[in-house]
Amino acid sequence: MSAPPLDISSVLQGGYAHPLSRQWQGRRTIDKSMLMYPIFITDDASARVEIPTLPGQCRWGVDRLEEFIGPLVKKGLKSVILFGVPMNCAKDGRGTPADDPNGPVILGIKKLASLFPGLYIAVDVCLCEYTDHGHCGLLHKDGTINSTPSAERIAEVALSYAVAGAHCVAPSDMMDGRIKAIKRKLIDAGFGNKVLLMSYSAKFASGLYGPFRDAAGSAPSFGDRKCYQLPPSAKGLARRAIQRDVAEGADIIMVKPALPYLDILSDASQLAPDHPLAAYQVSGEYAMVVAGARAGIYDLRAMAFETTESIVRAGATLILTYFAPQFLDWLDE
Ligand SMILES: NCc1[nH]cc(CCC(=O)O)c1CC(=O)O
Ligand SMILES: [Zn+2]
Numbered sequence: 001m002s003a004p005p006l007d008i009s010s011v012l013q014g015g016y017a018h019p020l021s022r023q024w025q026g027r028r029t030i031d032k033s034m035l036m037y038p039i040f041i042t043d044d045a046s047a048r049v050e051i052p053t054l055p056g057q058c059r060w061g062v063d064r065l066e067e068f069i070g071p072l073v074k075k076g077l078k079s080v081i082l083f084g085v086p087m088n089c090a091k092d093g094r095g096t097p098a099d100d101p102n103g104p105v106i107l108g109i110k111k112l113a114s115l116f117p118g119l120y121i122a123v124d125v126c127l128c129e130y131t132d133h134g135h136c137g138l139l140h141k142d143g144t145i146n147s148t149p150s151a152e153r154i155a156e157v158a159l160s161y162a163v164a165g166a167h168c169v170a171p172s173d174m175m176d177g178r179i180k181a182i183k184r185k186l187i188d189a190g191f192g193n194k195v196l197l198m199s200y201s202a203k204f205a206s207g208l209y210g211p212f213r214d215a216a217g218s219a220p221s222f223g224d225r226k227c228y229q230l231p232p233s234a235k236g237l238a239r240r241a242i243q244r245d246v247a248e249g250a251d252i253i254m255v256k257p258a259l260p261y262l263d264i265l266s267d268a269s270q271l272a273p274d275h276p277l278a279a280y281q282v283s284g285e286y287a288m289v290v291a292g293a294r295a296g297i298y299d300l301r302a303m304a305f306e307t308t309e310s311i312v313r314a315g316a317t318l319i320l321t322y323f324a325p326q327f328l329d330w331l332d333e
C-alpha cells in the first residue's frame with residue numbers, strides 16, 4: 001500500500017533544503033552586544049574560587065578582575081552585571097554591608113571602570129547577600145516583608161552604586177514600589193540622565209536559582225521567597241508587574257528565569273514594545289544545559305545556541321547569561 005501523493009500545500013522542505021536557504025528562513029540573531037555576563041565578586045581580594053554547582057564560574061577577588069575580564073573584553077565582551085559575595089562581613093537586618101564603600105561591589109565597580117573604560121557595568125541591587133536573615137528586603141518582627149522601608153533602603157543602595165560609577169542598577173529584590181523609589185533617588189541626586197534602571201520585573205519563585213544561592217551564599221535562613229517573587233503560574237501578575245514597572249520609570253524590563261517563561265517574554269514584548277527587554281538565563285538553566293551535555297544527551301554548543309535563540313525569538317533584546325564567555329568564541333567561529 002503506497003501513501004497518497006502529497007498535496008501542493010503540504011510541501012515545505014524544498015524551502016530549506018540548502019544551507020543558504022535555511023538562513024533565509026531565519027537567521028541567527030544573537031550578537032555579542034546582546035550578552036551581559038553575570039560575575040561574582042567576593043571580599044577576599046586575591047580569591048578565585050570555583051563554584052561546584054555552576055561549572056566554569058568562579059567567585060573573583062577585586063585584584064584578579066584584570067586577568068578574569070581582560071581577555072573577555074579583548075574578545076568583544078561589552079557588558080557585565082556584578083553580584084557581591086561578602087564572606088567576611090557582619091550581616092544585619094538592614095543589609096548594611098550592601099553599600100559598604102570598601103565592600104566588594106563598590107570596589108569592583110571602581111576597579112572595572114578604571115581597567116576597562118569601554119565596558120558597560122551593571123550592578124544587581126538586592127539585600128539578600130547582606131542581611132542576616134537572607135531575605136531580599138527588610139522584615140517586620142513577625143518575619144513578613146516591610147515594603148516601604150525596604151524600597152527606601154534598596155534605593156539608597158542603588159544610589160551608592162551609581163555614585164561609584166555603575167552605568168546600570170538592576171534591582172532583583174521584588175519589593176513593591178522600589179522602581180519608583182530608585183528612579184526618584186537617582187533623579188534627585190543628579191543621576192537621572194546618566195544611570196539606567198533595569199527592573200527584574202517578572203521574576204518568578206523558581207527552582208532554578210540553586211547554584212546562584214550556593215555561589216552568593218544568599219539562601220534565606222528561614223522560609224522562602226514566595227511572598228515577593230512571583231508564583232510560576234501567575235501570568236496575570238507577571239503582566240501587571242511589567243506594566244507597573246514601566247509606569248514607575250524602568251528603562252529596561254526583565255523576565256527571569258528565561259526558558260520556562262518564554263510566554264511571559266513574548267507577552268512583555270507586547271506590553272512594553274518601546275523598552276529593551278532583558279531575559280536572565282539563570283544559574284540553574286546554565287547548569288542544566290551543561291549537565292545534559294556532560295551526560296551525553298546533546299552537544300553543549302548546539303544546545304546553548306538553541307536555548308538562547310529561543311529566548312531572542314520570544315522577544316529578548318538582551319540576555320544575561322553565564323555562557324557569555326563561550327559565546328564570544330563561538331560567535332567568531
Ligand atoms: N535576589 C537574589 C538573586 N539575584 C539573582 C538571582 C538568581 C540568579 C541566578 O540564578 O543565576 C537571585 C537568587 C534569588 O532570588 O534567590
Ligand atoms: Zn535578593
Ligand SMILES: [Zn+2]
Nearest residue numbers: 124125126172
Ligand atoms: Zn539579586
